Amino acid sequence: MLFRSLILKSAALPPIKKFVKGSRLFRPIVKRFIAGETLAEAMKTAEGLADQGFLVSLDLLGENVATAEEAEQSTQNYLDVINQIGASPHKAAINISIKLTALGLDQGLDLAETNYRKLLEAAKPHNIFIRADMEGSPYTQVTIDLVRKVRADYPNTGTVLQSYLYRTDSDLDILMADKCRLRIVKGAYLEPESIAHPEKTTVDKQYVEHAKKLLTRGYYPAIASHDEHIINQLKEFAEQRGISRNGYEWQMLFGIRRDLQAKLHDEGYNVRVYLPFGDAWYPYFTRRLAERPANLLFITRSLIQK
Ligand SMILES: Cc1cc2nc3c(=O)[nH]c(=O)nc-3n(C[C@H](O)[C@H](O)[C@H](O)COP(=O)(O)OP(=O)(O)OC[C@H]3O[C@@H](n4cnc5c(N)ncnc54)[C@H](O)[C@@H]3O)c2cc1C
Secondary structure (H helix, E strand, C coil): HHHHHHHHHHHHCHHHHHHHHHHHHHHHHHHCCCCCCCHHHHHHHHHHHCCCEEEEEEEEECCCCHHHHHHHHHHHHHHHHHHHHHHCCCCCHHHHHHHEEHCCCCCCCCHHHHHHHHHHHHHHHHHCEEECCCCCCHHHHHHHHHHHHCCCCCCCCEEEEECCCCCCHHHHHHHHHCCCEEECCCCCCCCCCCCCCCCCCHHHHHHHHHHHHHHHHCCCCCCCCHHHHHHHHHCCCCCCCHCHHHHHHEEEEECCHHHHHHHHHHHHCCCEEEEEECCCHHHHHHHHHHCHHHHHHHHHHHHHCC
């Protein structure tokens, strides 16, 4: 947790950001996590994965836009994504993940809601599901409220809950009662101890509890983790309770534990690959570095070898 906090704090410093974004050194590892900068590249990868039998969630990178105009632009970009998916022979296998701060949440709730509804309206005839990713804790309540509100008109949307937050157990109950489709994750942001479990072991324990609850009573839940030990526990739990393999899906990030993604798929599970693309990769990339010290060691090694 200390390492994670150090990386996330340093990555936010402008000189570090400038260096990482400008340096060619980081390109190979950026490429490992991100499916290109354009929609065409991302669709090619998404369709390739769908050909192999994987499900996909496309994520157009970008968060915390600075102006209402930028929010309009990212909404327009997402409409292009929806149209491309709608025209794809693989459309049934591809959905999208969005961040409400890319749609203008920092500029105003009404703006974000209007843009979110535009996407849901465009997605509806194609039956494309849209998931609102969960961002840092200042956005937890507002994300839940907005998703619940728009679901009254557009049931093809859902969100994400983070097991590191103390509040999640009660949020799970509320959203499960709504039959809202949920993804459960451990949580990727830097949060204070006053609202989030600081110990990884406790987060892992909470994660298992939340995932079990969702598997038992959730509505087509998504269990999003690369933690093989936890995945094995949950597989056993689901098997013992006779929960159908088609009743839920595993989700993993593009470029992470591809071996495990393939294994689960070969075993007959639904596996969705979260596929980020676009040029605003920096915040996503730093969260991935912070999750695993080895990613940073890989970069340090290539620095020394040059
Ligand atoms: C599909 C998906 C969607 C997500 N959406 C959100 C969201 O909306 N909001 C949010 O806060 N978080 C989100 N996350 C991130 C999540 O909160 C965790 O930070 C992330 O998944 C790492 O936790 P883990 O469960 O894989 O377990 P960990 O205990 O962190 O890792 C278990 C193992 O997975 C592998 N691994 C994990 N991360 C990496 C990495 N970066 N590089 C290489 N190997 C790695 C390693 O082998 C590690 O030992 C999402 C994750 C996934 C998979």
